Amino acid sequence: MKMFDLLSKYDIPVVEFAIAKSPEEAQRMADSIGYPIAMKIASSQPIHKTELGGVRLNIPPDAVQQTFTDLLRSAVSAGIEFEGVLVQQMAKPGIEMIVGIKQDPAFGPVILLGAGGIYAEMLHDVSIRVCPIKRDDAYEMVSELKSAAIFKARGKHYDVDSLVEMLMKVNSIALSKELKELDLNPVVVHSLEQGGGCEVVDVRIVE
Amino acid sequence: MGYNLKELFEPKSIAVIGASKDPTKIGHVILKNLVEGGFSGQVYPVNPSADVILYQHAFASVLDIPSEVDLAIIVTPQPVVLKVLEECGKKRIKNAVIITSGFAEVGNTEVEEQIKEIAKRYGIGVIGPNCMGFINTYTRVDSVFNPVYKLGRPKAGEIAFISQSGAVGAAVMDLAAKMGVGISLFVSYGNAAVINETDLLQYLSDDPRTSVIAVYLEGVRDGRKFLDVARKVTKKKPVILIKAGKTQAGSKAAASHTASLAGDYAVYSSAFKQAGILEVESLTDLFDYSKIFLQPFPNGNRTGIITNGGGIGVLTSDFVIRNGLQMAELDIETKKTLRDSMPMHVNIGNPLDLAGDADAARFKVAIDAMMQDKNVDIIILTPLMQTISLDSSIIDLIIRESQKMIKPIAVVTIGGTYTEQNRTLLENGGVPTYTSPYVATGALSKLAWYAKRYQKD
Numbered sequence: 001m002k003m004f005d006l007l008s009k010y011d012i013p014v015v016e017f018a019i020a021k022s023p024e025e026a027q028r029m030a031d032s033i034g035y036p037i038a039m040k041i042a043s044s045q046p047i048h049k050t051e052l053g054g055v056r057l058n059i060p061p062d063a064v065q066q067t068f069t070d071l072l073r074s075a076v077s078a079g080i081e082f083e084g085v086l087v088q089q090m091a092k093p094g095i096e097m098i099v100g101i102k103q104d105p106a107f108g109p110v111i112l113l114g115a116g117g118i119y120a121e122m123l124h125d126v127s128i129r130v131c132p133i134k135r136d137d138a139y140e141m142v143s144e145l146k147s148a149a150i151f152k153a154r155g156k157h158y159d160v161d162s163l164v165e166m167l168m169k170v171n172s173i174a175l176s177k178e179l180k181e182l183d184l185n186p187v188v189v190h191s192l193e194q195g196g197g198c199e200v201v202d203v204r205i206v207e
Numbered sequence: 208m209g210y211n212l213k214e215l216f217e218p219k220s221i222a223v224i225g226a227s228k229d230p231t232k233i234g235h236v237i238l239k240n241l242v243e244g245g246f247s248g249q250v251y252p253v254n255p256s257a258d259v260i261l262y263q264h265a266f267a268s269v270l271d272i273p274s275e276v277d278l279a280i281i282v283t284p285q286p287v288v289l290k291v292l293e294e295c296g297k298k299r300i301k302n303a304v305i306i307t308s309g310f311a312e313v314g315n316t317e318v319e320e321q322i323k324e325i326a327k328r329y330g331i332g333v334i335g336p337n338c339m340g341f342i343n344t345y346t347r348v349d350s351v352f353n354p355v356y357k358l359g360r361p362k363a364g365e366i367a368f369i370s371q372s373g374a375v376g377a378a379v380m381d382l383a384a385k386m387g388v389g390i391s392l393f394v395s396y397g398n399a400a401v402i403n404e405t406d407l408l409q410y411l412s413d414d415p416r417t418s419v420i421a422v423y424l425e426g427v428r429d430g431r432k433f434l435d436v437a438r439k440v441t442k443k444k445p446v447i448l449i450k451a452g453k454t455q456a457g458s459k460a461a462a463s464h465t466a467s468l469a470g471d472y473a474v475y476s477s478a479f480k481q482a483g484i485l486e487v488e489s490l491t492d493l494f495d496y497s498k499i500f501l502q503p504f505p506n507g508n509r510t511g512i513i514t515n516g517g518g519i520g521v522l523t524s525d526f527v528i529r530n531g532l533q534m535a536e537l538d539i540e541t542k543k544t545l546r547d548s549m550p551m552h553v554n555i556g557n558p559l560d561l562a563g564d565a566d567a568a569r570f571k572v573a574i575d576a577m578m579q580d581k582n583v584d585i586i587i588l589t590p591l592m593q594t595i596s597l598d599s600s601i602i603d604l605i606i607r608e609s610q611k612m613i614k615p616i617a618v619v620t621i622g623g624t625y626t627e628q629n630r631t632l633l634e635n636g637g638v639p640t641y642t643s644p645y646v647a648t649g650a651l652s653k654l655a656w657y658a659k660r661y662q663k664d
Binding site for chain 1: 426427428429430431434462463464465466467468469471473474475476477478481
């Protein structure tokens with residue numbers, strides 16, 4: 001799908017996934033990725049998947065085909081053009097962030113970092129910059145979040161460097177002006193104790 | 208841009224186009240303010256149906272004026288604005304202020320485009336339309352159409368104020384006059400058809416009379432240009448800004464979380480931060496924060512508090528911490544000096560409570576000690592004027608200490624009429640005064656931030 005192609009073009013790490021067009025294909029893909037698995041409605045349209053019941057987590061092998069059918073049904077009843085089901089590895093635990101861009105009417109491309117996940121809008125803990133940003137700006141964005149302290153909490157050190165790396169890549173997407181809006185949400189940041197790195201779990205684009 | 212804003216703001220001759228005999232008309236008030244307000248250059252009333260206005264010979268058109276004109280102030284009815292602007296072009300007037308409204312702000316963009324076209328063709332620098340124009344407190348050019356008895360004019364000073372809104376701008380000038388804040392230049396730029404906020408920022412950054420730039424902004428058209436220019440300007444001079452229209456946008460449901468979280472105002476606020484602009488929340492804060500920047504820049508944020516009332520000292524120290532400043536740890540030598548010269552019932556520490564029987568002499572010892580203490584970067588004085596022993600001699604003392612310009616000094620006074628009178632005397636003496644420790648420490652905190660960011664001395 002286009003949005004995942006875009007991420008790979010900019011070398012942005014994504015949790016391993018595949019797009020299934022049928023229950024049988026979903027089963028094969030899930031078997032090869034490994035369990036437990038996450039399944040979601042795949043759509044190029046900007047939709048709030050969770051609200052539509054379009055996200056199922058921790059699915060065991062014997063429930064894959066039934067989940068495919070359920071997701072197809074929710075997509076149809078919500079009137080979404082069905083493009084398949086995203087079969088994805090469950091993300092390793094970490095801190096959920098949102099990284100996004102938008103084209104602002106007055107300032108042009110803008111980049112955002114915030115506390116992410118399904119509560120992103122309610123938490124409203126964000127840092128915004130007009131692009132382009134430099135590496136120092138990206139670090140400053142991380143440190144000015146209200147929740148910045150959780151990157152070094154409970155004896156763990158989360159991989160801020162890899163998050164900054166991702167911000168710099170997203171900065172390049174913003175400047176290319178290919179998109180009107182982009183949400184990478186959640187981006188899961190892993191602790192250095194667990195090998196570090198950060199990965200995109202889900203993407204939404206507005207062209 | 209190519210316009211010469213220095214000539215615009217310092218004209219030697221002015222034509223008031225649309226000048227009127229009728230004292231209730233804007234065209235009368237502006238002419239009166241120029242003629243009676245101390246402007247020393249030539250003033251030419253222009254009106255097709257009057258011979259003499261306010262003892263000045265009136266002309267039917269600018270084209271009839273025999274000598275050169277530097278600035279046209281246009282207050283005619285809307286339908287003739289294009290015609291008179293064209294005449295200004297023919298007369299080779301290089302600058303104009305169009306007070307008249309009824310253009311892009313009411314959807315009449317076509318006529319506004321024509322203003323731009325004429326301005327471009329003749330190379331006229333235009334402020335407005337739909338604005339109050341400007342007040343230059345040094346040359347006494349004043350195009351604000353509010354009568355002086357209703358709207359006070361501020362004294363000359365070092366703070367420039369540019370305002371997108373004419374009404375807010377004028378009211379704030381009135382407030383500045385009352386607060387005793389000195390202004391270098393006030394510009395209400397209205398629709399910004401030709402000269403916009405970015406041009407004005409650029410000009411003020413080179414204006415030798417301006418040390419601090421205060422801005423009231425609703426929105427900018429070219430955000431990027433504004434950001435680029437503001438970034439450079441803030442390295443030279445502090446820019447203090449209030450943004451109006453924070454809540455109207457973002458009301459429509461956004462497709463992405465990012466668009467919803469990064470609403471129009473959130474982006475503005477981030478851009479201000481990136482440019483080093485200091486954003487404030489209220490119109491009074493605009494000047495309360497601006498005036499602190501006329502103080503010497505501190506080397507750090509360690510704050511010493513001197514008071515004659517324990518409670519107000521403690522309260523102020525709470526706000527010092529809350530606003531991100533530090534309480535200074537007095538040097539051992541300072542403590543010794545203070546101990547030797549203070550009565551036993553004075554506790555030597557920070558806040559330094561000189562006790563209820565403190566007089567001006569005791570304050571002087573304390574201020575001198577903190578001025579010399581290398582551990583103190585900032586001094587806050589909170590004299591309670593209500594005590595028996597404190598009289599107005601403290602005012603002269605504080606003004607003298609402040610004028611040494613060694614460390615920033617802010618004064619917090621809390622009280623009624625007597626206190627207010629004394630506060631006004633301090634303010635007129637160039638001492639930044641506050642009626643709230645919260646605002647004083649907030650302003651000082653920004654000063655320390657700016658001084659650190661730009662490492663000025």
